[in-house]
Amino acid sequence: MSFALLVYASAWFKRYYPAAFCAGLLRAQPMGFYSPQSLVADARRHGVTTREPDLNLSLPHATLEPDPDSEGGVAIRLGLAGIRSVGQDLAERIVAERDAAGPYTSIGQLTERVQLDRPVVEALATAGVFTRLGPDRRAALWAAGAAAATRAEHIPGLAMGHDAPALPGMTTFELASADLWATGITAGRHPIEFLRTHLNQLGAIPADHLLDIPDGTRIKVGGAVTHKQRPATAGGITFLNLEDETGMANVIVSVGMWRRDRQIWLSSPALLVRGIAQVGQGTVSLVADQVTPLDLKSLAASSRDFR
Numbered sequence: 001m002s003f004a005l006l007v008y009a010s011a012w013f014k015r016y017y018p019a020a021f022c023a024g025l026l027r028a029q030p031m032g033f034y035s036p037q038s039l040v041a042d043a044r045r046h047g048v049t050t051r052e053p054d055l056n057l058s059l060p061h062a063t064l065e066p067d068p069d070s071e072g073g074v075a076i077r078l079g080l081a082g083i084r085s086v087g088q089d090l091a092e093r094i095v096a097e098r099d100a101a102g103p104y105t106s107i108g109q110l111t112e113r114v115q116l117d118r119p120v121v122e123a124l125a126t127a128g129v130f131t132r133l134g135p136d137r138r139a140a141l142w143a144a145g146a147a148a149a150t151r152a153e154h155i156p157g158l159a160m161g162h163d164a165p166a167l168p169g170m171t172t173f174e175l176a177s178a179d180l181w182a183t184g185i186t187a188g189r190h191p192i193e194f195l196r197t198h199l200n201q202l203g204a205i206p207a208d209h210l211l212d213i214p215d216g217t218r219i220k221v222g223g224a225v226t227h228k229q230r231p232a233t234a235g236g237i238t239f240l241n242l243e244d245e246t247g248m249a250n251v252i253v254s255v256g257m258w259r260r261d262r263q264i265w266l267s268s269p270a271l272l273v274r275g276i277a278q279v280g281q282g283t284v285s286l287v288a289d290q291v292t293p294l295d296l297k298s299l300a301a302s303s304r305d306f307r
Contacts, residue, residue, distance in 0.1 A: 252286065
């Protein structure tokens with residue numbers, strides 16, 4: 001009964017307050033079955049806008065901001081603590097200094113007020129936190145080294161390298177790659193969107209079309225591997241989830257197939273899987289009979305796997 005109440009309450013919040021529900025889950029990480037990337041991707045499919053972390057707008061944790069174009073009238077603003085190399089303590093220092101002395105106006109001013117190591121400044125730049133201050137991500141990365149060497153006791157204006165030369169802007173693929181490296185979350189687009197044309201050419205079916213497939217049909221699906229499970233009661237069968245920009249697909253891997261292609265199953269962040277669709281009672285599972293790695297290059301992210 002207690003678990004039923006938790007399920008009902010969670011479903012109610014997810015239905016009527018999807019942005020707040022997702023933000024709450026992000027604030028509680030690490031926890032649960034789904035990664036932050038999967039949580040944000042699901043919220044996006046339900047109309048919720050997610051915004052990248054911002055030096056002067058973000059708190060350490062995920063928060064909500066007014067947005068009439070987002071479901072429920074609010075968007076999710078990602079927090080600073082979720083950025084690689086930053087963490088909770090440093091994010092709280094950055095926010096506390098901002099609250100005490102006012103908004104930051106440049107990368108150099110941030111490092112004058114809060115002492116930061118170079119990897120931290122580079123991670124902040126990669127995550128796009130300085131974008132509203134003027135420099136795009138390439139320019140911010142250029143300035144990160146000089147900024148990290150700046151200290152409050154130094155004579156102002158002597159640090160070299162803050163001003164980047166004219167640099168080409170990042171493509172949407174490069175921006176998504178930077179997001180995933182820095183925060184583990186692509187706020188704007190799902191990584192598999194960049195492979196959709198290729199997947200269509202291979203005959204892969206988007207996850208949101210799987211319920212239209214007749215039971216017993218041999219099909220292909222492609223997506224990022226979000227997690228793998230091997231329950232003790234499943235007789236060695238492994239269950240995977242593949243996620244694309246439209247949803248998730250359940251994949252069932254037999255013991256024999258796992259042994260045959262073990263290295264691919266274990267090491268590939270994204271897969272193209274062929275198999276027989278099992279359709280019934282509003283769900284679809286794919287019983288795999290063939291697997292091929294998909295190349296996501298720098299967009300690779302780790303799945304959540306069984307131990």
